Amino acid sequence: xxxxxxxxxxxxxxxxxxxxxxxxxxxxxxxxxxxxxxxxxxxxxxxxxxxxxxxxxxxxxxxxxxxxxxxxxxxxxxxxxxxxxxxxxxxxxxxxxxxxxxxxxxxxxxxxxxxxxxxxxxxxxxxxxxxxxxxxxxxxxxxxxxxxxx
Numbered sequence: 132x133x134x135x136x137x138x139x140x141x142x143x144x145x146x147x148x149x150x151x152x153x154x155x156x157x158x159x160x161x162x163x164x165x166x167x168x169x170x171x172x173x174x175x176x177x178x179x180x181x182x183x184x185x186x187x188x189x190x191x192x193x194x195x196x197x198x199x200x201x202x203x204x205x206x207x208x209x210x211x212x213x214x215x216x217x218x219x220x221x222x223x224x225x226x227x228x229x230x231x232x233x234x235x236x237x238x239x240x241x242x243x244x245x246x247x248x249x250x251x252x253x254x255x256x257x258x259x260x261x262x263x264x265x266x267x268x269x270x271x272x273x274x275x276x277x278x279x280x281x
Contacts, residue, residue: 166252174261177248181265184225185244192218192231192240193269214240242267 195213200206211233218231218240229244244267247260 185267
């Protein structure tokens with residue numbers, strides 16, 4: 132009896148089930164790729180939302196000016212305490228957390244929103260959440276008038 136005949140008789144060269152293993156590996160890889168695409172896209176949307184909320188909070192805070200100075204015709208300056216309070220109030224109303232700061236000259240308000248995105252597919256491999264952050268800035272512009280004759 133030859134070696135080949137012995138192997139065939141004992142089933143060592145039998146490849147039954149080989150396609151099943153290949154398909155199983157391909158399905159797992161495909162699910163992984165879909166998971167990365169879904170969670171990656173969702174994280175991008177979460178970052179866009181954080182940027183939007185930060186921008187809106189900065190605009191809300193940018194409206195907190197010193198009214199007495201504005202009425203007198205003095206340069207418009209953001210009231211730092213009121214601006215920070217207004218921006219934080221907007222963040223709370225949007226269900227977000229972040230930091231608010233006013234520049235040294237009192238004309239620019241910076242807002243940074245931080246949060247997390249809870250993954251749907253990546254949690255299977257141990258990545259339960261991804262950090263998300265967004266930034267917004269509001270600069271007070273004043274003294275702009277409409278052209279004469281309009």
